[in-house]
Amino acid sequence: MLKISLAQINPTVGDLAGNTRKILEYTALAQKTGAQLVVFPELAVCGYPPEDLLLKKHFVADNIKALDALAKKVRGISVITGFVDSDAGGKIYNAAAIISDGKLQGVYYKQELPNYGVFDEKRYFSLGKNPGIWTVNGVKIGINICEDIWVDGAVYQAQAKAGAKILVNISSSPYQAGKLKERQELLARRARETKKHLVYVNTVGGQDELVFDGGSMVISPDGAVLARAVQFEETLLNVDLSSKNNQVAPALESSEDIYKALVLGTRDYAAKNGFKKAALGLSGGVDSALVACIACDAFGPDNVTAISMPSPFNSKATRQDARALAKNLKIELKEIPIKKIFASYLKTMVPYFAGLAADTAEENIQARIRGNILMAMANKFGGLILTTGNKSEMAVGYCTLYGDMSGGYAVIKDVFKTKVYELARFRNSMSRTPLIPKSVLLRAPSAELRSNQTDEETLGPYEELDKVLTAYIEDRCSPQDMVASGMDAKLVARTIRLVDMNEYKRRQAPPGVKITSRAFGKDWRLPITNKYKE
């Protein structure tokens, strides 16, 4: 049987030179280990998803040129890699190239184009029709791309019937919690169905809101995992199909995989956009504490600046917690009090606000002063501002546009508040002494924009709220269904109203890592103007 290397690489969208260089490096590495075939992920040459770059003819042409140059350098090994191909009529295809002996031996075009969730492939690609079967070192293999293996009865079946001994699927399958298990079950089913070996190579790395978690694997015809690559890391997995002693990386625990996704998404967004440093507002609350931990793991403590911007409404306890956390994390903490700036706003607004009760206006002024200070520090000293809002807040609009929503990357925007606590406890469990002070985890959450404020007096208990939000956002339940399943009717009605009316805020939010089946990104396309009352 073939000796195959699964090249789980981290390409960058648009970086044609860098990606092909990486493909050649991994090809040389695979060759050194004696592999006869090395397999790269879907669209590895141009990165995934290239979105509207695909509408530029010169982009597609440049990616083909890059592939041709790459092909000329391949000798003594076969390479399968994803790229974009075009035909004489100008149609373009999500394609797999089979390369050996310094030239392109064949091309397969994806037949199933996902156009749901975060995917828009029908916006760009035409459907392929060729069978995708080639012989490598005397072994017949069937090549297909991502969605081709997800759709029942798709091309993989025809390839198996046509006598392919091995089915190779190249993917760029985005992470969401539980996805590795879902993929593995699917692949095992396909292997048993076709009685073939299944080689699955996934991209790894962050691209805007998406994280690709890798987890490439080989499944034997009986559905067993013959080999599996580590998740969230670039790696070359060498597999001998006839051996039972291939590497099987352990599957990650539930909090661990989410945490690693957040770190990788943040690290790659920064690195691929030229940021080496990050800064964030540290309040002493659990959200910013978790983001500070993620930032340290993504950038290293020396490259993270925490900025505490206390107002008279911030308790001594939260300020102390912020200091303790910064000390534990070994990150720099700057204190920039906002009291005087706030006073100057109030004074300036006297001609208009005098005699009126303080309300959201005054609360938001404070949040926006903090946003302005963070951005001023970024403008002056460089670095990426990380926002610290969680998904529960983003959903119901419990956040200030241009205030705490100011920043380049919203690390935990897809993490519900209850999950924030879980992840904070998980991160604490990873260090000998907990990084996040216990008091942060025990104190009732508060925005501290007025005296004695707590989140839950406004929003209800997070345990309940997050259940309603999950049902509404991810499961698309109707309020009737939710109430029937035991949720409080008033909470359901109020929560739906808040989610709907705050669409305008989410539209202006920075990107952040998708970890659920439905994040507030490309997989959430609700109109702002919307009078549907459920």
Next chain:
Amino acid sequence: MLKISLAQINPTVGDLAGNTRKILEYTALAQKTGAQLVVFPELAVCGYPPEDLLLKKHFVADNIKALDALAKKVRGISVITGFVDSDAGGKIYNAAAIISDGKLQGVYYKQELPNYGVFDEKRYFSLGKNPGIWTVNGVKIGINICEDIWVDGAVYQAQAKAGAKILVNISSSPYQAGKLKERQELLARRARETKKHLVYVNTVGGQDELVFDGGSMVISPDGAVLARAVQFEETLLNVDLSSKNNQVAPALESSEDIYKALVLGTRDYAAKNGFKKAALGLSGGVDSALVACIACDAFGPDNVTAISMPSPFNSKATRQDARALAKNLKIELKEIPIKKIFASYLKTMVPYFAGLAADTAEENIQARIRGNILMAMANKFGGLILTTGNKSEMAVGYCTLYGDMSGGYAVIKDVFKTKVYELARFRNSMSRTPLIPKSVLLRAPSAELRSNQTDEETLGPYEELDKVLTAYIEDRCSPQDMVASGMDAKLVARTIRLVDMNEYKRRQAPPGVKITSRAFGKDWRLPITNKYKE
């Protein structure tokens, strides 16, 4: 021949009760005029585009219920209207209902689903197959939906061959400059090709970034315009196909149609989201002057507040112009100087900024103080904040995130700076005495964030810049093509670099009216993380 009413209505997305009420009102109106058939636009029952509301089963079910209730009330006239239908398997269709005698007589499903530009119809809808031919008052008609008439050889052709005397197309076709002419030429071609009467009914109204301009029309088999409805207004156009004396509304001039699109888009975004008032920062420059005019035409002068927020860098001349404009427009002008707040920021930042040269950080602090003040006024007194940035600025990032980009609706975000001048002159030409002071139109544009600053010293002449931007954004030209066509190579390279690197700012911008073939909205899906160097 039939007497037909074209009901060019303005539905609201999700407002099932309101939309069906409107359909019944217009049906009654049509009946009064003696019409035998009244035709409503695509998806009139639920509004267009409903986006991910379509993924909720209960939304689709509610829209079918609304249609069924409507059907029961139709007597003595035939109605064609758009709605969403679903089949037993849960697939949904962009559908046209034929109603008479209190019941649904038939349903046609759209066969061509646009999935490019601002359209995502393959995300939601399945393809229809039925012929779409019904007989109304003894006349055979072929019914098709929007894209069905745009694709050569699509269902309209089969309908004509099958003996339909009249082809009815119901549309929700978004406005862009020059679109009416484009549609009319297409429809004339189809009429001549099929030798049939063509009845085209389009939606009117604003929905987030889209404006539907109406311009419904009837074309005779020789390609001539038999009747045409006014653009940008709700109207019922009664047409007698056998008469030559039907109403043909005059086509609008180029600046007039863009101006009306901006007013309607702004008015509907506000009205459909519950805003009766608007406020904007008035600088004395041409952008905010134009937006103030549009705001007055959209809300009425009594409902518009202009806020001037001078700093020491604002010239006396621009402040005077702001006052003169407010007076001409009869809108309230509030002056809120930012000098003291700015000073308090600088003082607070001394521990970090002392000894460092003033740079973008200090400029942006000022812009963000203004954003904070505008939002505080909105929080305190209600009203929609209109931002005043133009497309040239949005393209190259010559704007401050959370500063002048703060607000609910970005009225002229799709209007290039050169076009802003044209529209300002056009609006001046509509009043007996010009509203916008001449000096505003003559002064070199400046952000006034430091002394003696002008836009063009940073960006190059707007005349040149806008040409490069149009080629890059709308025509997707490569830099080689642009230089070959005579553009300055350095300007081209710098501009492309700026557009690419400022994607992150645009991602956090408020929505605004699309008027070009490619706005920075749903028809511009570029990755933020993007290392493609053209």
